[in-house]
Amino acid sequence: MNQFQPLVFSGVQPTGNLHLGNYLGAIRKFVALQATNDCIYCVVDMHALTAQLVHEDLKEQTRSIAAAFIASGIDPTKHIVFNQSAVSGHAELAWIFNCVARIGWMNRMTQFKDKAGKDAEKASLGLYAYPSLMAADILLYRATHVPVGDDQKQHLELTRDIAQKFNLDFAAKIRAIGKGIDIKVGDEPVHAYFPMVEPLIDGPAPRVMSLRDGTKKMSKSDASDLSRINLMDDAETIAKKVRKAKTDADGLPSETAGLAGRPEADNLVGIYAALSDKSKADVLADFGGQQFSAFKPALADLAVEVLSPITGEMRRLMDDTAHIDAILKDGGERANARAEVTMKEVRDIVGFL
Structure with a gap:
């Protein structure tokens, strides 16, 4: 059987200061993966709105994440570093995936319950649906592998569910346009447009805990x-x-x-x-x-x-914002070129004129 072109995708949300846990658990792993993989690393600024709608410094926070990527050793010339909102395909594919995903699937997402707490009725629709946007982030580039921590494994499983349902529901159209690949899902052969993405959870990705409470994860949102x-x-x-x-x-x-x-x-x-x-x-x-x-x-x-x-x-x-912005602009243009290939084919599969 043919294989999807291997591609690593991951993103970091620009909210709060990056800390040691982000570096050891994610960014250092991103750096290691680029040596042997084609990688796309995204500052997920659209996701930032799910935690807080109004930000006084979202642009600065976005630049800060990009600066952390580059300062840690990610090469934005060999790989792609960009901010999510620069590529409209993320939002477009997320809407299609909102229509693919089932309410029952979303109700099982434990992180929404954790973040919404007792005021779930007051939480934004974006917070509820953001796992669908995360699936779009990954599958827009038909990524095959995503480095994730324990707290995101459930969302990656949802991404696989969405990919599988899309592949099955549109199997005839995928075959008709000649863009799918024959893969196995379990023991069943499927002509798939989207890959069944795999998590990358091995290697140096420790779960760093709070310096004030070893039972809680180190967090940007901790008051202390x-x-x-x-x-x-x-x-x-x-x-x-x-x-x-x-x-x-x-x-x-x-x-x-x-x-x-x-x-x-x-x-x-x-x-x-x-x-x-x-x-x-x-x-x-x-x-x-x-x-x-x-x-x-x-x-x-x-x-x-x-x-x-x-x-x-x-x-x-961070003292040279023009340089950071130029890197993000270049990355956004290269990401958009890849994304538009996917969206053109997805529009055809779904039936949009």
Whole structure:
């Protein structure tokens, strides 16, 4: 059987300051993937409206994400870096997918329930339907692989459901225009226009937790700035936040089993391991038996060593907004060229004149 052309797609929402969890869990992985894949990396500024409609600094936040991509090592000349709203195909395909997706599927999306909370009736339709837009983001480029964290796996499953229903519902038309590829879904052969996208969840993508509560994920929305290390923090601020990070009274264990039931200790050891490209066992082999008063300065020094070059380059890029805008414009034009190929064929498949 033929294969879809391998393509990696992912996006980051421009809301709040990027932090260490974003870098270790996503952006660093984006950088690694570009060495062996065709990649499209998107600043999903349309998604930002689902969290908050009115932004005073959305343009600046969008530039900041792009700057973080580039400062971390993503090459916008070999790959595509752009902002979502620059390509109208995202919104157009999302509407078609709104008509493909079933209400029952959307009702199962747990992240909507988490974000809407008790005021679900007051949440925007955009927040409810944004997994459909996420599916459009991915499938607009017929991407085959998406690096995701645990919190987005359910949305990727929905993307597969939408792709499968579209492929089955329009199977005859897809075959008629000669644009599909024969694939297997389970044991069944399907003539598909959209690929059954696969998650990329292996590799260095740790779940970084709050510095103030090891049971909660590090978040841009946490009220306490001490809960996270922002990519734009200077060395003194990083050291302060690590020093104030919550721990327990016991010292570091010599083996990983000793981290069980100690979320804050486990988190700090995990951060050190990720920053140093070591395993937790390796870290404990070096620091086991020591107190956090000795470990925290070493962690702070390591975080500064890794993040300072990125922070410096981000600041330089953010001081030259014309350069960032030019990169996004070029990326948007190249993304739009690919997207319009898909949309022309989708319009034909659906039956639009």
